[in-house]
Amino acid sequence: MVDYQLDDVNPEMSFLEMLDTLNEQLVLKGEPPIEFDHDCREGICGQCGLFINGRAHGPLAATTTCQLHMRSFEDGDTIYVEPFRAKAFPIIKDLKINRSALDRIIQAGGFISTHTGDAPEANSIPIPHHVAEQAFDSAACIGCGACVATCKNSSAALFTGAKVSHLVILPQGKAEAATRVVQMVDQMEKEAFGNCTNTKACEVECPQGISADDILRMNFEYNKAVLLVDGK
Amino acid sequence: MPTLSFLSNSISRKNLMALTGLFLCLFLVIHLAGNLQLLLPPERAQTQYNFYSQLLSHNYLIKLVSYALYLSILIHALDALILTVQNWRANGAQGYVYDRRRTASAWYSRNMGLLGSLIFVFLVIHLKDFWFQYKFGVVPMDAEGHKDIYPIVVAAYSELWYVLVYVVSLLILGFHLWHGFASAFQSLGLYHSRYGKWVKYFGWFYTIVITGGFILIPLWVYFFNY
Known part of the structure; x- marks a missing residue:
């Protein structure tokens, strides 16, 4: 696990937009961005799958990761983000897995x-x-x-x-x-x-x-x- | 088309778990029905229970069924072992750092292997103290010439720690059945959105009757026959 700090997270951001923002800052700092899967960001393609705070797709029921918003978290929270883990899903890089x-x-x-x-x-x-x-x-x-x-x-x-x-x-x-x-x-x-x-x-x-x-x-x-x- | 194989894939292995499990469920009904005789007044219970034990060990049909029973227990346990090892492997080398998956399902449904292992340990104690004793131990005869197993049962259940081991073990069995009964029907695919809930309710009813009935016996003997 790697720790990242991200300030000024807008509660209306989607979870993936939050990761985009973090990646922009990483790139500006010259660090490699975090790899993660995403495509439609409308909850219908099935590409974005992240294990957030110990649950698949995070804390909300019937919600994909892209449809999860930062308002579902508290200010100052530490959020654990992991890839979906299974032997049949080899990790390509960071949060990106091969399904x-x-x-x-x-x-x-x-x-x-x-x-x-x-x-x-x-x-x-x-x-x-x-x-x-x-x-x-x-x-x-x-x-x-x-x-x-x-x-x-x-x-x-x-x-x-x-x-x-x-x-x-x-x-x-x-x-x-x-x-x-x-x-x-x-x-x-x-x-x-x-x-x-x-x-x-x-x-x-x-x-x-x-x-x-x-x-x-x-x-x-x-x-x-x-x-x-x-x-x- | 594949041949009917019991180990070739996950559904066939689960079929085997379900079929042996349901056979064991059926056995529990008969076992409980027979053992309820222990609730009778002591003298009547002694004659009747000794006669019943004699019947069980000398009837060829029952003998045949008992071999199927031992086999079912072994297959159920071995198949569970195979399934569990496969499941561990399927999880991959690295687990989750932060894992709250347990919030999505009942603890007993996730720990059937652990509950089953504890039941297996209980079975060893149970068989050693009664079955082995009856078959291979020195058991005196009663007035009617049957092996007098009844006082051995009463003596065992007059020990508080032994009664407690039984009550706890039977509660463990209860949780195993609470998930296992309906799960067996689901594994076999004998399930329907309309009737499925009745299978589940019947499973719960079955579990309460079986677990409650078996727990009642040592408690009854401890409090009323001691």
Whole structure:
């Protein structure tokens, strides 16, 4: 850990703007700036993931680091900022980590195979509104990795569960449901994530409020695939 | 498609934990039901409990189930060990300097391994004092020609420290079950947003009945049979 002092922090600054300000001062002093990930700063890209004062994305619930503001802290506070830590998330530099393991889980099966070309008529497959909403709740996962960071086992079950769920809930996702879940779970294994012990800490810290029910759905889909679906 | 393997990935390993755990939960119901006979008036309890013990150790079906039981305990413990070591490894070499992750989940859900290890230690004491004694120790016969295990149980539960060890151990078991029962169903994926809460409530009811029932027995014997 390195100590930095930053004066005159505006309470309306976002946490990342505070880091920007600190970095500007470091550069002016000729010191290297602190490396950290960020992109949209609107809470939807999943790039900014910092472990702030012992919690993933800091003290607020359902909030990404970029949506956290300095008004959530007291004047004169010492704030501990660490990268998300897990074996599957190697640190690139400072607060910047490599989350490619999550991308590889999606590449293993988190998609539907479809012909490219013109989009099909939207209403040709009837999907009740509540089903669409349910799928969207899972699809809201931004892949920030807070679930892994906060899990005492560094398990990626909530991430993978969300990615399995948002497809399997919809009719288009059902065709490849069995192979998808098995391949994604196997990839999760290869990436050396830990095992889920249902503490549900992940759903507490998830900035998108993904429900841990997605983990249970993944477990169900996996067991269904292994027990009931014919091999190829 | 993969074959049905119990160690190939995290879900299959958790399936194994869940299945052995739930089998042990079922055993606890039967174990408690049998042991409630210890609450009977001493003379009746003695005859009946000795007869019951004789039945358990001489019935082939029960013998078969008991082997499944020993195996379940071992698999549950070994699988837990494998899972725990993997989880430690998954955490990576460096932990958090400032860690308040514990605020996001219940302490017993995060310490199932520790609770389970303590239960295992209790099991060793428990089996050594009763099961081993009954099987391999010198136990006198009662009037009906059954091994007289009842006075051994009463003697054990007339010691205050021994009763305290039991009460504490059973409370530890209670916390293990409080998380474990519903967690097993969740690991198996037998869970639904609508019925899930009933599984959880039933798990809590089960835990209270089992833990309360088992705690009642040594206390009852200590206060009323001593």
